[in-house]
Every structure is written in structure tokens, then in C-alpha cells.
Amino acid sequence: DFLSAKEKPAGIPDLVAVKNGEPDAMFKKAAELMGGMDRFVKKGQTVVVKPNIGWPRVPEVGANTNPLLIKAIVESCYAAGAKRVYVFDNVVTPTSANARNCYKLSGIEDAAKAARGIVVPVDDFSYRSVRIPGGKTLKTADVHSLILDCDVFINAPVLKHHGGTHLTIAMKNLMGVVKNRMEYHLTGLDQCIADFCLYRKPDLNVVDAYRVLMSHGPAGPSNPRSADVQMKKTLLMSRDIVAIDAAAARIYGKDPEDIGYIKIAHAQKTGNMNLKELKIVTYAM
Incomplete structure (x- = not known):
């Protein structure tokens, strides 16, 4: 189990895992262990932070990224010298009313704005068509212009159960930067998720595993006291x-071997799923 590793590798780690803290404090510690946010964000740069805001659910359900984490990320980007920090997601049912509901109920809109984040409304989206180099199933995609034009792209998903792919984490979260996510479902979900990463990998990934939805995902139960949600109080960070x-x-x-898009993306050399080959630092708050 990589979380119980005792030895600390020399140099900048490939992956950091912080546990037993609050989302904002764990993020700050992880960023420090990764060499500081100024490794990723330079003075005057434009940053896009992409949480999962897909569902009209309160934070206690674990269906969206924790708002405290998003606030901390936006604050840290400005502290590193960012000129502008945008926050957006193309929610699952992108009507204006539902998008406003998702942004509000998730707590992310208020949290981002409290940190001076520029919250981009769903009904204000503009997309451009791009070619996916080497994509086996996904050959082109309409991608939000913020992603195409930003200097730094920070992917901040929540870890949770998903009925179609077992789990939704960092790679699947990128479905929220394309216009038509139904195309993925119709043509081969796992392959499309992996293919998109051939076009644009985030500069930094931060996984919220504080409150983990273990079943009935991706939307989760409307009752936040449900036993479906486990407190794992963990945060992961990696490029x-x-x-x-x-x-x-x-x-x-x-087992990562059982998650289709992880295996495919590893085979396509997008990254390395073999954790034993990586420099991993774990830290308990």
C-alpha cells in the first residue's frame, strides 16, 4: 500500500499523498512537498482550475470537488503571481438553470469568488474544434476556449464511484472541458477518456479524496447522511x-488494472500506472 510507505525519495516526487487533514490544509502541504506552487504557476500567467461541479449536490454527498479545496487552489495560484484564475465545469446537464444550481449548491461558486476566482458560467461557454493526435476513437473534440488559451491548467476532480466506468477521477474529469460528452458514451467511454489526454494533459492534477462517494455515483444520493459516503480525508497531487x-x-x-481508461492511457504512454516505479511521498497531518 503506497500510503503506508515510510522511506522518502530524494528530489521532487512524482506523486504526493497527504492524509488526515482538512482539504485546504492538505492541499497546502501537498504543494509544499511538490516544490511549491511557483513550480507550476509563474507571475502574470492565466490559470484555469477545473473542478467537478457536475451535479446539483451539497458538499456532504461527495458528488463534486470540495469547495474548501478549490478556494485553496485559487488562493495559491494568486499567491504564486497568477494574473487571472478561472474556475469552470461543463456540468452534466448544461442548461442555464441546472448549471447555476450546480455551481451554487456545490459551494464552489462562493468559495472560488471568495478567493477572487473568476467563475465562468456554463451558459457563457465558447468552444473550438481541435484534432486529437493519435486518438483511436476520439479524433476531434470541441474544447472550451479557456483550456485552449490558458497558460496553466489545473485539474481538480473528486474521487468517486461511477456506474459506467467504476470510478471517475482525473482523466474522466476532463469530459467537463468538451462540449458534447454524450459522444464519449456513444462511441466508447473508456477509450475516449484516454484519447482526450493525448491532446491536452493538465499541468497539475489534485484529487480530492476527503469525502468519497463509494456507491450510487456519479450523482450520489440526495440524502447527505447516507452510508454511501466514506471519510477518507486524503488528497493526491501529481503531474x-x-x-x-x-x-x-x-x-x-x-485495482487500477480493472479501470479501463487507466489501462488504455498507460498503454498509450500518457503516464505510468505502475506506482512501484514512481517516487511517492506520503504525509500524515
Whole structure:
């Protein structure tokens, strides 16, 4: 189990796991262990933070990224010298009313704005068509212009159960930067998820595994007291989107080998799912 590793590798780690803290404090510690946010964000740069805001659910359900984490990420980007920090997600049912509901109920809109984040409304989206180099199933995609134009792209998903792919974590979270996610479902979900990463990998991935939805995902139960949600109080950080998904799968209790898009992306050399080959630092708060 990589979370119980005792030895600390020399140099900058490939992946950091912090546990037993609050989301914002764990993020700050992880960023420090990764060499500081100024490794990723330089003065004057434009940053896009992409949480999972897909569902009209309160934070206690674990269906969306924790708002405290998003606030901490936005604050840290500005502290590193960012000129502008945008926050957005193309929610699962992208009507104006539902999008506003998701942004509000999740707590992410208020949290991001409290940190001076520029929250981009779903009904204000503009997309451009791009070619996916080497994509086996996904050959083109309409990608939000913020992703195409930003200097730094930070992917901040929540770890949770998903009925179609077993889990949704960092790679699947990128479905929220494309216009038509139904195309993925119709043509081969796992392959499309892996293919998109051939076009644009985030500069940093931060996985929220504080409150983990273990069943009935991705939307989760409307009752936040449900036994479906486990407090794992863990945060992962890595530049390697395949490695972080593999590590998150382990935290959930799944073998990464059993998650289709992780295996495909590893085979396509997008990243490394073999955690034993990576420099991993774990820290308990």
C-alpha cells in the first residue's frame, strides 16, 4: 500500500499523498512537498482550475470537488503571481438553470469568488474544434476556449464511484472541458477518456479524496447522511494523470488494472500506472 510507505525519495516526487487533514490544509502541504506552487504557476500567467461541479449536490454527498479545496487552489495560484484564475465545469446537464444550481449548491461558486476566482458560467461557454493526435476513437473534440488559451491548467476532480466506468477521477474529469460528452458514451467511454489526454494533459492534477462517494455515483444520493459516503480525508497531487488515477483507485479499494481508461492511457504512454516505479511521498497531518 503506497500510503503506508515510510522511506522518502530524494528530489521532487512524482506523486504526493497527504492524509488526515482538512482539504485546504492538505492541499497546502501537498504543494509544499511538490516544490511549491511557483513550480507550476509563474507571475502574470492565466490559470484555469477545473473542478467537478457536475451535479446539483451539497458538499456532504461527495458528488463534486470540495469547495474548501478549490478556494485553496485559487488562493495559491494568486499567491504564486497568477494574473487571472478561472474556475469552470461543463456540468452534466448544461442548461442555464441546472448549471447555476450546480455551481451554487456545490459551494464552489462562493468559495472560488471568495478567493477572487473568476467563475465562468456554463451558459457563457465558447468552444473550438481541435484534432486529437493519435486518438483511436476520439479524433476531434470541441474544447472550451479557456483550456485552449490558458497558460496553466489545473485539474481538480473528486474521487468517486461511477456506474459506467467504476470510478471517475482525473482523466474522466476532463469530459467537463468538451462540449458534447454524450459522444464519449456513444462511441466508447473508456477509450475516449484516454484519447482526450493525448491532446491536452493538465499541468497539475489534485484529487480530492476527503469525502468519497463509494456507491450510487456519479450523482450520489440526495440524502447527505447516507452510508454511501466514506471519510477518507486524503488528497493526491501529481503531474502524471495516469499515476494519480491509479493511486486514487487504490484509495477507493480498486485495482487500477480493472479501470479501463487507466489501462488504455498507460498503454498509450500518457503516464505510468505502475506506482512501484514512481517516487511517492506520503504525509500524515
